[in-house]
Amino acid sequence: MSTQLSHADWQKLAGDLRYETRAFIGNRFVDAASGERFATINPATGEVLAEIASCDAPDVELAVRHARDAYNRGDWSRLAPGKRKQAMLRLAELMERHKNELALLDTLDMGKPVGSSLGDMSGAIGCIRYNAETIDKVYGEVAPTGEESLGLVLREPLGVVASIVPWNFPLMMTAWKIGPALAAGNSVILKPSEKSPLSALRLAQLAQEAGLPDGVFQVLSGFGHTAGKALALSMDVDCLSFTGSTGVGKQLMQYAGQSNLKRIYLECGGKSPNLVFADCKDIDSVAENAAAAIFHNQGEVCIAGSRLLVENPIREAFIERVLAHAENMQPGDPLDPASFMGAIVDEVQHKRILDYIRQGVEEGAHLRTGGAAVSPVEGGLFVAPTIFDGVTPQMAIGREEVFGPVLSVFGFDSEEEAVAMANDSEYGLAAGLWSQDIDRIMRVSRRLHSGQVFVNNWAGGDMTVPFGGVKQSGNGRDKSHHSLEEYSELKTVWMSLAP
Missing domain, CATH: 3.40.309.10 (Aldehyde Dehydrogenase; Chain A, domain 2)
Incomplete structure (x- = not known):
């Protein structure tokens, strides 16, 4: 896990870091509606790194409205796949340019070794690039019919996707979720773990710089029992993707059933x-x-x-x-x-x-x-x-x-x-x-x-093979072109042709 930077270099970089502490809603960084904040702590030292906006149901409602407006507006959902690809490749390039900073944020936030974090960044950047390069190579189908009919099978974005990611691989898990969801044309709301929100908020800055349209990518910092629950219960979120514990995954499935039967994809615990x-x-x-x-x-x-x-x-x-x-x-x-x-x-x-x-x-x-x-x-x-x-x-x-x-x-x-x-x-x-x-x-x-x-x-x-489990380890699949299937909808168009 060698790096080109020394221990002293990383310490200096850590001392020079400045943190974004506000949520990213509707293409703006804002405080939580309540004004509430929570501390994110460096577990290697006990030092408080920053006080982060603690979003709750009102912030979720606002973000979902922005996401739905963006989807209906169509400047991302109906954008040609090749143009979505270019925007995502710009995001990947910005992530590459700021790779050391992003790795350092995850190391400070959750305690993992910086060499490991650098490896995660390579995986995250590769994921965004893979999905960007894949999306304009996904074809629909023409059904086998007689001359009197034409059957088309189309793939369309789902709409508003909420992604709840864990603290152990903060930015890499984020990329695994948002990469295929964005590539497929959805509006995405990301809720990072309250234990590791810093890299997600920095990613929002980079997404803004890359030119993603307003409302297409938003970040809600906050807790699972507040912001996470509100996303799962929202009647206007079409899909929820989650990585975390089996117990929380089961609770989220109940919330999906209590609300709008939104699709829910889970990657939960393991005892491998x-x-x-x-x-x-x-x-x-x-x-x-x-x-x-x-x-x-x-x-x-x-x-x-x-x-x-x-x-x-x-x-x-x-x-x-x-x-x-x-x-x-x-x-x-x-x-x-x-x-x-x-x-x-x-x-x-x-x-x-x-x-x-x-x-x-x-x-x-x-x-x-x-x-x-x-x-x-x-x-x-x-x-x-x-x-x-x-x-x-x-x-x-x-x-x-x-x-x-x-x-x-x-x-x-x-x-x-x-x-x-x-x-x-x-x-x-x-x-x-x-x-x-x-x-x-x-x-x-x-x-x-x-x-x-x-x-x-x-x-x-x-990135070419899917990642996910069976039994109480969940039902979703990250990575590979199969993950795109989770964030798109099949639509049948049946045409009667004049004789």
């Missing part, structure tokens, strides 16, 4: 299994990948490989290698490019992780390393890489999403047992499989109940 068979190639490299799969981004990753299933003949040797690699993944100052892990996003999540660790010990799991808060930066919220062995599926750390740097290790004796253990979860977001047996790879990949399976890698893929 990572299966390592004894015939895997290069045990040390696989162990390093297994450690990174859970400790990357402090374990605050929906697809984190938090359940490590290892075939018993190599189990102890494999755990020893994972332990060794975990030693090199300790948390450090997020502004230091050498840091692999950063700070936990806030005190609530910090306490939650430590409570799960304590419960794991109480339930009889064997704590092999970590298990405690650490302080690489004074005043910060950090947790050491933590590994439990002897975990059973009945234990909380073996079943529930911790969303932190906590790895649970299980052993298995057969392929059948491994698949059964992997699928014994309410989640189905991702799974990993390490083996050199091609027959086993094909069998197990098909039998794993998961939206995505990584074979001899973890978290591989690019």
